[in-house]
Amino acid sequence: MKALMQTAYGEPSQVLKVLTVPLPAFDESSDELLLSVKAVSVNPLDYLLVRGALKFVWAEQMPTGVGVDLSAVVVKAGKRSGYKEGDEVIGCMAMQARGSIAEYCVISAQYTALKPKSLSHEEASCLPVVGLTAIEAFRRHAGPKDTAFIPAGLGGVGQIALQLAKPYAGFKHTLTTVSTSKVEVLKQHIRDVDVVIDYKKVDPATAIPAGSCDFVLEQFGKAPSYVRYMRKPARGSTGGKPSIISIATPPNAEKAAQGWGVSLGFHIRVLLNLWDAWTRFWIPGWIHYDSFFAVANSEDLKALADLADQGKLKPVIDKVFPMDQAVEALALAESKPAGKVVIRISD
Structure with missing residues (x-):
């Protein structure tokens, strides 16, 4: 063959x-x-x-x-x-x-x-890979579900997460960013997006009000830079925390070993745990932060196939x-x- x-x-x-x-x-x-x-x-x-x-x-x-x-x-x-x-x-x-x-x-x-x-x-x-990642990212969020910010809306994970944010994860509003040449492509193929920002022309930090997002899918290894977008829970709130979920910043050693399917050596484990701790140091405690590598499983793959056949994912x-x-x-x-x-x- x-x-x-x-x-x-x-x-x-x-x-x-x-x-x-x-x-x-x-x-x-x-x-x-x-x-x-x-x-x-x-x-x-x-x-x-x-x-x-x-x-x-x-x-x-x-x-x-x-x-x-x-x-x-x-x-x-x-x-x-x-x-x-x-x-x-x-x-x-x-x-x-x-x-x-x-x-x-x-x-x-x-x-x-x-x-x-x-x-x-x-x-x-x-x-498979991008869909499993999107589903797992949403599963790691247990807080409010008003607004989800999903940058890179035509990237592999971004385009799937944008399509699943409302029908699968239950968010009310979605925001995304793409470059100039991709704006119309995204609007043509993924129509149920509330705000599409051309980051070549507009700085997302000026287009998205501070404290307006409940969920961010972080894809560039810069999780602390998204803190400004997160909506701080009101004092005494029982609705959970907003989430920054990263698929780019390496997770701790336990999650990395699970995602990679290997046993990690001592020095690599220490490095990954330090990296994870350093990232968390810059994120306030009122924000839920997590990072992971998706693990393949038939249940989530079946869920993706069902969503596609229901017309919610393409x-x-x-x-x-x-x-x-x-x-x-x-x-x-x-x-x-x-x-x-x-x-x-x-x-």
């Missing part, structure tokens, strides 16, 4: 190649699925791993596969998987067992769900590439396009 393989750490254009490799091993007595991959969406995680962003956490044997998101068809189903041949599924591969940018892959059923019928394979492949795609242009797809994804970048593996 053909698969995009990473031969070393470095620039994607130099270390990624489409190679012919053997079919992955499959255990028919397990909960595994052998899948014929139809489409894969690209995430920041993909090119960060290629560059070696986490090589200090675990060492990888090269060559190794690339990609975690997928939409696919079941070729063989393990006896404990709960699926059958021909089922269409979406899934998110574990980071240390990744390799979805391939004609076939093997994945545990616990990281999959039935594909939403209303979406194409290209659209459905965009849901990924915005910037461009679809054939598999032999996978390297170009990663390059476009890294340039902050107006939507997700997808690689079509087969029809």
Whole structure:
């Protein structure tokens, strides 16, 4: 089979190649699925791993596969998987067992769900990583739900969070930011947004009143900079705290180990815990702050598929590439396009 393989750490254009490799091993007595991959969406995680962003956490044997998101068809189903041949599924591969940018892959059923019928394979492949992240971010907020500020409204997580903020999380109002060229694209595809700020023309700090937000999805590693937007609870209030939930600032060691699926060494644990403590130092106690790395699970994937089939969620795609242009797809994804970048593996 053909698969995009990473031969070393470095620039994607130099270390990624489409190679012919053997079919992955499959255990028919397990909960595994052998899948014929139809489409894969690209995430920041993909090119960060290629560059070696986490090589200090675990060492990888090269060559190794690339990609975690997928939409696919079941070729063989393990006896404990709960699926059958021909089922269409979406899934998110574990980071240390990744390799979805391939004609076939093997994945545990616990990281999959039935594909939403209303979406194409290209659209459905965009849901797993960013959708799991958005759902988990909302789940970590237990305070008021009047206004949610979700910057980067056409980013992978941003576009899904914007669509879920009202129907899934229960917020009344949503705010977002995009660059000039993306304003009309966002308004065309995600219509139920109350305020769209062109940050190239207007400073969000002047457009959004101080103390007006109950929830911020922080995506740039600058959590303390959002404190000014948060609505301080009235004295004696029992409605909970406003939340800054970060998907960019590393979480503490326990959450990082859970998200990465690895055991962390002593020095890395200390570093992550210090980083987390330093971030929290700059955030007042009346604000709930949290950061995390999403963990794949079938329940949340099923929830995303159901929301899509209810017409409440549809990924915005910037461009679809054939598999032999996978390297170009990663390059476009890294340039902050107006939507997700997808690689079509087969029809």
